[in-house]
Amino acid sequence: xxxxxxxxxxxxxxxxxxxxxxxxxxxxxxxxxxxxxxxxxxxxxxxxxxxxxxxxxxxxxxxxxxxxxxxxxxxxxxxxxxxxxxxxxxxxxxxxxxxxxxxxxxxxxxxxxxxxxxxxxxxxxxxxxxxxxxxxxxxxxxxxxxxxxxxxxxxxxxxxxxxxxxxxxxxxxxxxxxxxxxxxxxxxxx
Numbered sequence: 001x002x003x004x005x006x007x008x009x010x011x012x013x014x015x016x017x018x019x020x021x022x023x024x025x026x027x028x029x030x031x032x033x034x035x036x037x038x039x040x041x042x043x044x045x046x047x048x049x050x051x052x053x054x055x056x057x058x059x060x061x062x063x064x065x066x067x068x069x070x071x072x073x074x075x076x077x078x079x080x081x082x083x084x085x086x087x088x089x090x091x092x093x094x095x096x097x098x099x100x101x102x103x104x105x106x107x108x109x110x111x112x113x114x115x116x117x118x119x120x121x122x123x124x125x126x127x128x129x130x131x132x133x134x135x136x137x138x139x140x141x142x143x144x145x146x147x148x149x150x151x152x153x154x155x156x157x158x159x160x161x162x163x164x165x166x167x168x169x170x171x172x173x174x175x176x177x178x179x180x181x182x183x184x185x186x187x188x189x190x
Contacts, residue, residue, distance in 0.1 A: 027051070107134040114141030125149035126168050128160055 025032075028049030032039060039047045066074035068082050086100040103109040114137065119125070125142040127135055129151045142149045152165040 106132070107137075110134040110138065114138045117141065119145035119147035121146045121148070123147055126165075127151050128165070129154050130158070 028051060029039075029047065031037075031050070032047075063077060064074040065078040065081070066072055068075055068078040082102070085102070089100045090096050090098060101109075101112075103112065111134075117123075119142045124147055125138055127138070127149065139149045150168060152168050153161045155161050
């Protein structure tokens with residue numbers, strides 16, 4: 001049974017931007033109240049706003065988008081949009097000397113890394129014990145290519161044991177090091 005918690009005005013001061021967020025919620029997410037729902041799965045995906053639905057719907061109604069790998073007019077528009085998006089991402093991160101590759105999700109991106117990384121007996125995979133499941137999937141790619149994999153433990157407070165992690169890191173000259181709590185991988189080179 002769901003229970004509504006009402007803040008006590010004598011105890012809690014309103015948040016600095018409370019009015020802004022209440023208006024944003026009414027404008028973009030009123031379907032949550034309409035359906036008596038609370039959305040909490042922000043690690044999987046952010047909730048889309050009503051204005052995004054409206055804009056995307058209009059975009060799809062007014063254009064035809066083909067395969068961006070072809071050369072027909074509809075494909076050229078799709079290619080233009082994809083290239084424009086790549087440029088915006090690189091500009092936002094001030095990363096013009098990098099490539100921007102769009103994938104379905106983080107798990108798909110990690111799979112591409114696993115499939116293309118040159119694992120071998122001299123490039124082990126080191127992971128933290130509480131990695132995202134997608135990171136743990138890199139083990140099979142490492143093993144197929146003859147690389148060893150290992151886990152670095154956690155402290156009693158469930159944070160990375162950096163002493164153990166650094167000791168494991170010192171034993172490797174190359175490899176992939178994966179950190180938990182965000183799906184990030186770094187290549188280690190000494």
